[in-house]
Amino acid sequence: MTTTIDQRYLTFSLGAENYAIPLLSVREVIAVPEITPMPFTPHHFLGLMNLRGQVISVIDLRGKLGIKPTTSSENAVIICELQSGHLGILVDSVNAVLTPAADQISSPPEVKGSLNRECVSGVFRHEQILILLIDLEKTLSGEDRKAVSSAAAGQASSPHKVA
């Protein structure tokens, strides 16, 4: 059981950048469904979708990571299996399944940017393209929940006058 297998990754693009997540955390990829928006959620929380009878939250990963949305219409939703349950992430396009060797993956570069470094667990190159391995648990779990609850709190505390 301890034989090391090079992990497979699903790569996708967000704006002009390329990202990858472990294939094992992907349940399926679907076309963008109709999404019901939900009140009191941050901007990148798109809403709820129905995946064969299961209600799943969909978030816009571009909005989450602060990437400018391109007008690309090739949107897809990747249904991920996280510890907290299923989650749909909206991406510009799904590209390929790659299997980089473990020694090809290096630690994330020290660059200034909008992207929280914690979210990127490593990088690798494929055909001269830099692909960032993204840690969805870190990206979405704690911090996102904070964002949701603070957005909710902001809503609650903002003065609403009843006419």
Next chain:
Amino acid sequence: MDEFDEIKICFLDEAEQNLSDTEQCFLALERSPGPEILEKIFRLAHNLKGSSKAVGFDGLGAFTHDLETFLLKIKTGNVQLQPEIVDLLLRCNDHLKYFVAELRANFNAQVNSEGLLKEIHQYMEGRPAPKPVEAPVKEAAPSALDESLAAAMAALENADPETSSPSVPEPGPEFAPEEIVLAQPAVSTPVVAPAADESIRVSLTRLERLLNHVGEMVILHSVLKEQSSVNTSAFLKKTIHQLGKVTREVQDISMGLRMLPLKPTFLKLQRIVRDTSRALGKEIELEMIGDDTELDKTVIEKLSDPLVHIVRNAVDHGVEGPEERRAAGKVARGTIKLKAYHHVGQVIIEIMDDGRGLDARALVASAVKKGLIRPEAKLSDDEAYNLIFAPGFSTKEAVTDVSGRGVGMDVVRTNIDQLRGQTQIETKLGQGTCFRITLPLTLAIIDAMIVRLGKERFVIPLHHIYESVQASEMKLQSISGSGEVLLLRGDNIPFHRLSTLLGRTMSATSESGMALVIRASHGSAMAIFVDEVVGQTQAVIKPLGQEVKKIKGFSGSAILGDGLPAVIIDIPELVKRLYPNLSAASSGARAGRSIGA
């Protein structure tokens, strides 16, 4: 997890089932001892011993071995069966349950069984001069009672550090699907036969996945049916019609999978009645009616605690001791009746005792003394009876071990409220009390209203909505600084717009709009204005994802007829999050209403 660990877990599951079987057998033994029951107990103990040693739980095996020897002596008549011994056996059973629970947490757990083993050996050697008792349940002599209590305390100290009260055993987390019928009074012979139905255990997650797919199937079928109306093929139409029938059938069956009979819960109560009444020196008969009534698994789980509290309360405070009963001209033996039945789409559970009943004046006096209500408060009898659900209220002077720590009965109200159920009390002084609990069949489905706000649709549980008023018939009055009120038959009801509550821009009061009058349990009324009421539906409640679960005001989601999800709004919570002060005021009013301060 390695394969052997899986075997161990399998064993523990099985052991739990066996132990709840044996518990029922021990109770049956007390009522009417018979060789076939002893045989069954012996067999169960033997199985437990064998398999626990096989999977390497030697400590458990060793204890069961001694227990088996003891049972053998009882079986062969070397040790005479008497209530103290049944008591001991029941305590051994609790001990084994505790042992199994410990092993589940840690495979290497060791539990000290010496106290119980010592007692077992004493009985086997015939040392504590057995006092022969003819009938299984006779009036417990004070000395015997003391003895058994002392023994229970000893066992508690030595063997059972986790269990806080000896008379109320921790229930096993699982119940065997097949149980022994014990429902009728003592005269009937308990039937100890393997259940005819075979059963398998399925995890709830798998069941929920099945239900999700079935729900989707129903929606796809309705889409297909709509499409077929433009198609002229009679064969296609017929097939779709048949598919519809099958789909409905599958839906009914799969919904029914979550339903469990009340019997295991009732049987647990039987044990509690037995132990508590013995500890208090009372004679109480428990009658069970309708224990095959089925309820949703989640409802049953949440119902267990309230029922335990009510029954314990009935034994402790309701039914009088034999002397008092005789003095009042009643039969010495009290009766507690548990009754479950269906009534217009709901399940009703009644807990009736023929005890002393509730005294409204005494309740009020006690509440005043405890500072729960003001002396000048005027309470109706019903309000007075409901005082027993108030936190910190207990009518008995002395705090007993059984009940009367002043916690418990308020748990009843809270849990039943959470189940969207209601509690009623009927009582006659000197004749008895009846607690009536009304519950929905399932928590998984609610009757709901679909409302529209702009382009969005929301689901509001129907049990929140008392009535609706059309926009054209609304009489609104604004009060500067505190918003609008709806004038309705002389009542002034706070008026909120759903758009405001959801932080949207105010939409104009459209003609198709509707004000829904909401009355939360024990809360004050409020009116919510929506753009349109789209319709009513039976919504299957789907949980929200972790990311949004914590947002207050939404209790889940539901998939509407067109396959799109919508959020279920918990109106009282939503109002509370927007107007925290208002909620404080209304909960103050609520306290005033329910306690009469």
